[in-house]
Amino acid sequence: MNPTLTTRMANLRARMAATKTDLVVIGPSSHMLYLADLSPHGDERPVLLMVSPTFAGFLMPALNVDSARQHTDLPFFPWADADGPDAALAELLAATGVPAAPSIVLDETMRTDFALLVLDALGGATRRFTTDTVGYLRSRKDDAEYDALKKSAVLNDAAMAAGFAALRPDITEYEVATVIRDFYKANGATTEFCSVCFGPNGAFPHHHTGETQLKAGDAVLIDTGGRIHGYPSDMTRVGYFGTAPEGFGQIHSVLDRAVEAAIAAARPGAKARDVDKAARDIITAAGYGPNFLHRTGHGLGIDIHETPYITATSDTVLEEGMVFSIEPGIYLQGQFGLRLEEIVIIRNGVAEILSDMPRTAVAGG
């Protein structure tokens, strides 16, 4: 096993001891990639990584054994299509030495049928999800991960600039997104997502980029992320075409101050809820509290959404190495919606922004 994976497995076992966890069960997911460098064919055949204090091994479909063997030297418990996974699962569970009525951690992202296979085999298990074990470890990025996320963010700055530079009368949201997607591809990255919203469409936080055409006086919101060398980016910037709509400048200013307040609150030892509150208080004081429809942010690592989540109720304590978005938004139905999003890392006691792009509104046209 490579040194990074050996370290991660040792760290996981330390967290298991600290949280009194008997068994961690991981499905085909970014958790599996993080722990074992394996990203299996994601079909309906159960694939599970199980880690106990004394053992780690895979439940593995027989037809994937040869391919998977190239990625990991952990033991496999293979099962054939004709037999189903039950017998192999029983052997794997026995090998883990899991006690009766164990305390287990389940990968919250895995398919329901995979998880229930395990829960049914382990009568009386107490279960948690991965937040305080694998999720916790993943939330504290090491130096190599910081470098990868920084490079990804800087490339994303250029992708964002290319998107705004493409604005012209009657261009569609979809065409702008295509410019950005092509930019990622030309630079060796892949598109993670790309949301382009013109005018009133920006008031839907999860608007589907479509055939809406740009016209003078539209607000423009672009929320985009690529992936390069395994790590993603995620950033939102706003602008307008021709003249800014009524109220744009004031709302942009409120959001910019909300981002600054959240960044100031994001210190080691602070809780995630403190960061959410810092942003939300600015927006509420400006009279837009009911128009900020979502949490302030989410963690970013191998996944574009992962621990820690920056919500009004989260008691997660921020630590060095944690990476997350700060993305307050104000949505005015029928008019426009604005959001400003930075990815920050807690580093040397402060929240450092990964992007080099200012949050200034981009004037197009």
Next chain:
Amino acid sequence: MNPTLTTRMANLRARMAATKTDLVVIGPSSHMLYLADLSPHGDERPVLLMVSPTFAGFLMPALNVDSARQHTDLPFFPWADADGPDAALAELLAATGVPAAPSIVLDETMRTDFALLVLDALGGATRRFTTDTVGYLRSRKDDAEYDALKKSAVLNDAAMAAGFAALRPDITEYEVATVIRDFYKANGATTEFCSVCFGPNGAFPHHHTGETQLKAGDAVLIDTGGRIHGYPSDMTRVGYFGTAPEGFGQIHSVLDRAVEAAIAAARPGAKARDVDKAARDIITAAGYGPNFLHRTGHGLGIDIHETPYITATSDTVLEEGMVFSIEPGIYLQGQFGLRLEEIVIIRNGVAEILSDMPRTAVAGG
């Protein structure tokens, strides 16, 4: 609601009655797309469609309400990031009129945390997966689905031909896959998957297409599928470059006969296991039983793998409209592996092949 969705919902309730099901719970998945034309942003925020005999509605993150409303007129039970989904879930469950200790169907593909949210809220539920309700309905394609799958298959024939036509000395597997991916794109389709295997790589049923270069005497296996107008294709053909490796012709012939035998066995009223056995018996009789590592096939519809699965143990009874693959393979480690795959539909009492491409080995070079 459009007439197709109204019919599907009525059919689901009839199956629920026949299977004594009190509640069907569907996550963001192809099941949700099939029942409600909704394919939500697939993040960690719980989205659930619940259907009871008297009610259907969605648990929905507040920030997705506006976007989702454009796809469905079913009622939403929205929840905000700051509150979490528990209260909205309780309201939705109350609206469904679900009895105590209900018999529920869970979408097997949904995230584990979504499913456990429901199971924890419904103490004492008896649970099944969707195989005999939504899965059953989806397995019997209507005429519009048949047309879509046929068109997708015929386009895939041309993609496959383009892939084999690209073979030349030293070309990599990845480059051939790029030819096929570009073909899909140029024809308005998207790539679902594309596996290209040269020489010994074909002996791994789930080989990752890579940098291996083609050389004279290599067997070539291409398993590829695209998607157009919402429906996918999936086909495997084999060939060789220059001269065929020792044993190629004989194994190709065994597989071709196995496909024919399975097609002959695939009749309304037959069981899926009968189809598997028909293919497997031919291969076993030829002495290659241990080299046929997987099931004979899988259903194909909105998903490239869905009900019915054609396995040695499946008692699923085949019916008119069912669509599935027949794909026997023989894998010789260190030498090569061959597989021949057809998609068939049970139609007018027989298994009709969707592709128009012969299964003849393609001679390249």
